[in-house]
Amino acid sequence: MTPELKTSIAAIRFGYGLGPDAPSAPEIALAQLTAPDGMDDAHPVPRMDLALDQMNALIRARKGAKKGDAAAEESAKEHERALKRLGRQARTAIILRALDTPHPLRERMIHFWADHFAIRIGNGNLTSTLGDYVYGAIGRNVGGRFADMLKVVARHPLMLSYLDQVSSVGPNSPVGQKRGVGLNENYARELLELHTLGVDAAYTQRDVRQMAELLAGMRFSPAKGFFYDPRLSEPGPETVLGRSYGAAGPGKLAEVDAALEDLAIAPDTARHMARKLAVHFVGAPADPDLVAHLAGIWMRSGGDLLAVTAGLLDHPAAVAPPVGKVKPPFDYIISALRGLGVGSDRLLAIKNGLSRVVERPMSGMGQVPFRAVSPAGLPEDPAAWITPQGLATRIRWAMAQPGQVLDALPDPRDFVGRVLGPIADDRLVWAVSAAETRAQGVGLVLASPAFIRR
Amino acid sequence: MASTRRAFLKSVACSAAAHPWMTSVSLAAAPWDARLVVIVLRGAMDGLDIVRPVGDPAYAGLRAGLIDRTGPGLPLDGYFELHPYLSDLMPLWRAGQLGFAHAVSTPYRDKRSHFDGQDLLEAGSAEPAPDGRVRDGWLNRLLQVSAGTEGETAYAIGRDQLRILRGSAEVAQWSPDAALDVSAQSRLLLEHVYHDDPLFRDTADQAIALAELAATDMDSARGRAVAARLGETGARRVQGLAAFAAERLYGDTRIASFSVPGWDSHRNQDRALVGTLGRLADVILVLRDGLGPVWDKTCVLAMTEFGRTVALNGSFGTDHGTGGAMLLAGGAVRGGRVLGDWPGLDEAALYDRRDLMPTRDVRAHAAWAMRGLFGIERSALERTVFPGLDMGADPGAIL
Structure with a gap:
């Protein structure tokens, strides 16, 4: 295999094709994942506080409109339009950044992790936070620790809403007791099955249930942004994968974070992520040696995505033909x-x-x-x-x-x-x-x- | 150069014979003879405007502003009237091939978001889903519980995501406007380029076959009806989808789904729905004409994510509501009736004091249609196709 063929395959598999910015070596990973790329200035995405301001203004205006205030009704419509514009701006910036970026590897990694933590935007007001999700929650962590990405995603309104966490209440929490409502396991299950351990890992329905109890209390509101509501939390402790979190009495956000930290570096998570990276960037079936290589780095580095990405570019299988995947x-x-x-x-x-x-x-x-x-x-x-x-x-x-x-x-x-x-x-x-x-x-x-x- | 190209084309033409672009799409026997078409009406159709409960004493007062603009409805059964812009469908009503179910809805409540409402309609799940795990669509689950379905048994038609057909059972998908209108020479060169890649080669073969799909029998009125509509594009595209559906269903396809958007009538509803209602009527007539004799075995269900407010808003439109209406058409339908328990339009009888109160789960009507058409076991319908649904009594909508 000629060096030119290797470089070309690397550029196509890890970037957006041949060109001067093509990623082809571990040192490039370092540069592209962490060095400034100028895209925040060239194609800015709306910040979270801007979206929250508009949502709060909309809520105030709607209250006024309910009382029959015509100006408030007009203002509510304006805020709705403003929120839609924020979502539009984010969707546009996502396309333009991919087109212009001098660091295609970084953009590809952002899209990989944003798809790993897949969400579904609608036409609602939360779409205004899409830019923050992709370039804040995900983008700021593609060269950092997976645990940090996991924790920020778990706090993001798009994830909390997509996987129904916002409707989950600890059945023995004060609110659960008063209203007779309970858990929604959706996020807890996907967190274990898709986001961390993988479907083949050794966890049980009991772990899902306990994780859901642990997560109860994770909430979002326009007024507070993300917050943890102890009145919704299931009295602890909860046991996930044999490890106990929290104590008797209301839960705490720190307990959720401790569980997410542990999940991020579980051996099953390392293998699941290694296989997923190998399949996405190189091809299926995943090269067993590449998977072992990446899982090893994941475990040794504590889920350091920079080290894992460098290890991916470094491995001989990464640039071995044939080019068999299909670009989405x-x-x-x-x-x-x-x-x-x-x-x-x-x-x-x-x-x-x-x-x-x-x-x-x-x-x-x-x-x-x-x-x-x-x-x-x-x-x-x-x-x-x-x-x-x-x-x-x-x-x-x-x-x-x-x-x-x-x-x-x-x-x-x-x-x-x-x-x-x-x-x-x-x-x-x-x-x-x-x-x-x-x-x-x-x-x-x-x-x-x-x-x-x- | 020119002569080289001619020589090349000749050589490609020979290999093309060995590898014809026009492979026939394989058609295998299907498990049933009946046909089901599910039309997803995106945007929340105002059931109270389409099937007008003029017998309800509160109706005229609530909707006078709109009725002035559209003119009176067309009498159906003495209590309900049909929107006048659907007059083309009256012959079907009189023939007993058109009916409605009123005051129906999915289990979706309160948030009134189009996207969430459509997701739930297509997932066919209750809300909230017990563990939020219903990822596939209910038409796909119908295939999953049926033995002997093939890749062409069900068709998702158009560019929509159509989650209603997503899932582990194989379904076919095509949008007639994806026609591969490239020159003959491009085609030959593409075949040359795809020759060594079986996935690309075989898929391109199918795409060409589908793109060139023409009515199979131009001597019949049926075939001519399909041919006249297949190529329709632009705003009239849904008629093209219906024509394509009819042609497939005339063959070995048994289930087809596509969507008709354009129902979100917040302002000047009379004008907002002129085109949409015209297209809906057209789509149903295209299906009837394109299916020919098969129409007698066909049931068309048109469903929407939720209904609209009972009262008009300040701009002669309606806002997102709850209960609405569903349309049933086809020769397999016992039509000429408006099904359902009418809840009344007094403010106290409304849902949330603003919306038509749903008196039946729209999924129950769909479930009974599948029971009647395909003989699917009630237990499979209530457990798998629509998890947790209680079908209740048979409305008898299928002949």
Whole structure:
């Protein structure tokens, strides 16, 4: 295997394709995950306090509107629109950052962990906190400790609401007793099954139940943001995986955090995360040696994501052919646009560019960002994306969109080398040279298995 | 260069014969003969406007402003009237092939969010789900409890996520507007590029076959009806979905689902619903015409996430409510009736003093339809397809 092939595979598997910013070595992980990338300034996302301010103002205005105050009703509508704009701003920034970032590895890792902690946004007011979720809760921790990410995610309104934690009440808590309400196990279960230990790990329904009791009290309100409400908490102690948390009497947030810290570095979690990283970035079935390597680093470093990511780039399997995975629609469109040299300036200069070039085609290809169909996140199986409709939409995008976003298309014979390097196969190179038009040639490259896979 | 290209195309044409783009999509026998179409009406349809309870003394006062604008409804059974913009469906009503269930809803209450309401409608679960674990859709669970279903037994049609069909049972999916309208030469070159990758090669074959799906028998009125509608795009796209559904259901497909959006009528509801109601009527007639003789074995259910407020708001619209209506159509339906216990529109009879009180779970109607059409065991319907549902008595909506 030539060094060029290795570098090219690394760029495609761990970034958004070939180019000067392609991640290919452990020292790059260090730089890209922790060094400033300028994206907070270039494409800012709304801060949490801004979203909370708007939600609180909306609540006040609605109270006024209920009393028949017409100005308050108008103001409520304005705050609703403002909240929608915050969500829109976040969704836009997520696309533009991926297009422009000089640190594609960081962006890919953010999307990996944001999908690991999948949420489902609707059209409600909480969508205004999406930017904080992706670049705050997740983004600030991609080069840090997994335990910290787990704890911030557990406090975020999008997670608390998506997995129904907001409707879980300790049955023996003061509120539970008074109102006769009880636990909702949804978040506790997914926390063990999906976020940490994995479905094959040795935990029982009793652990789920105890975890749910421990989590009772985790709440969100616009007035307070995240808070822990002892009146909802189940009197302790609770035992999860054989370890006891808390004492008699109302629970405490520190007990939840202690359990999350332990879960983050459990051997089952290390193996589950190692396998998931290997499958996502390299391919299925996961290379057993790569999984053991990553799980080992996870255990030795206490779940340090910087060390784990460096270990992923370092392993020989990480850059071994074949490129067999399929890029999900978001990564596909971003890598195609980056390959064409289209940055945010160009995309925003096109009328309805975001929706026409990125968002609508993505949904035709089967992905609506941050609207998870299941808490398990996006499918990894290539066949889940390469369906008749999914592939047809990719082919149409490849043939038509490049000509819409660029005034002058590149010579396809150069383009195939630039975006695929040594990964381009003879059939593709030959077909490109036989193309009738530039649009067709460029389209063949972008519709090819060599470009769609990674 | 040109001559090289010609030579190349010739060689590709030969290999294309060995690997035809137009492989027929394999059709296998299905477990039942009846057909079920579920239309998800996204945006919360105002059941009180579509099926107007003019016999209720409170109705006229509550809705006078709107009725002035649309004109009076079309008499159904003496108590209810149909929205005048659905007049094209009156022949079906008279033929006993159109009916409604009124004052129905999912178990979703109080928050009145479209997204959550639609999620629950498609999941078919109660709220709150015991442990929030219902991840798949109820039509998929119907397949899971049925022996002998195949990949084409059920079709999700359109670009929607259609969670109603998501799950472990295999379903087919296609959006007729995903047509692969690339030139013949692009196609040949793509085939060359895909040749060594079976996943891409086989999927492209299927995409081409689906994109070029034409009515199978242009000599019949049925085939011509399908052909006339298949290519419809843009705002009239749902008719294309219906035509595609009809063509598949005429073959070996037994279940199809797609959505008709456009019901969120907060302002000037008369105008907001002109197009949407027209499309809904059209969709049902496209299904009837496109199914031909199979229409007699077909039941169409059109369901929405929740109803709308009983009173008009300040802008001649209605806001998010609770109880609403469901539409049933098809030759397999015992129509010409409005099913349900009418709760009344007095303020004290309303849900939360603002919404139509649901008197029956809309899932019970869907469950009885599946029992009648496919003979699914009641226990499977109440435990698996709609976990925790009590189906109650049979409304007798299926012939």
